[in-house]
Amino acid sequence: MTEYVVRFLVGGVVVSAFAMLGDVLRPKSFAGLFAAAPSVALATLGIAVYRHGADYAALQSQAMVAGAVALAVYSVVVCHLLVRAQLRATPATLLSLFVWLIVAFGLLALVGGQI
Template sequence: MIDLLLRFLIGGMVVTVFSVVGDTVKPESLGGVFAAAPTIAMATVALTLHERGAGYVSMEGRSMVAGAAAFFVYACAVSWVMMRRKTDALPTATVLLMVWLGTAATLWAVWLRR
């Protein structure tokens, strides 16, 4: 219960700081870079380091990097298809979820699996 409370408090404070930073950045579309997910992840990593140690956090960190890389490939694929084919966002993003899944599975098999 204390872990959840700490994550809530740390995450809330960090999200607030990054929201202020995101509002001051021009163009404002870059404010999304400072969204909640990375800040919550950092709070979780800090608490996990205290609870489970550096080895566990190292594996979790590699998993986060692999997830971010898979999302980057997916976002690039969606963007490319939408710009080339002039398709709607929802069907394109839904169909190309397989790109994310394939990339994530490949990264897991090559880099993360022990």
Template sequence: MWEDLLFRFVIGGTVVSLFALLGDVFKPKTFAGIFSAAPSVALGTLGLAIIEHGTGYAAIEAKSMVIGALALFVYCSLVSWIMLRYTWHSLVVATSAIIVWLGVAFGLRALIL
């Protein structure tokens, strides 16, 4: 238990620091948050999956993370496009577009996994 927490802390902290440095290089500075949070969590999770369950299990998790990221990209692109083009309420657009996210995620899951 403690080894898992220590591993997550060390790997997460190291990766967050590296990606925060990378985020400082790019403009706008809002990329710093994206570069620092998600990759560190993903790498820590994959590291623990390899240690506890082996590489086959971690490979499935990695594919699932890629599918989720692609679905999120499509969702964000759609929401951004709608919000820039129309004057609809953001809550309506964001919650309605979740159907698209789910469709892309489950569609890619059926194709890839």
């Protein structure tokens, strides 16, 4: 039960700090960016270091980076399929999901992460 309370508090503090940072920056569209993924990732890594040690957190951070790169590739592919190939949203996202999986697992295999 204590772990959940710590996760809640650490996550809340980190999310709030990033939300305030995003609120200060211009344009305001950055607020959502700073309130979401970076804050949750930092809170998760902090808990991982505390519970499992730095080596485990390093593996988790490699997986996060691979997922972020794969998400960027996914986003570009979706945009190209929607704009250039004139596909509808559902087929474009489903096709791009396979691209995301290939890139994410390929990067993890490349850096020696656990699959």
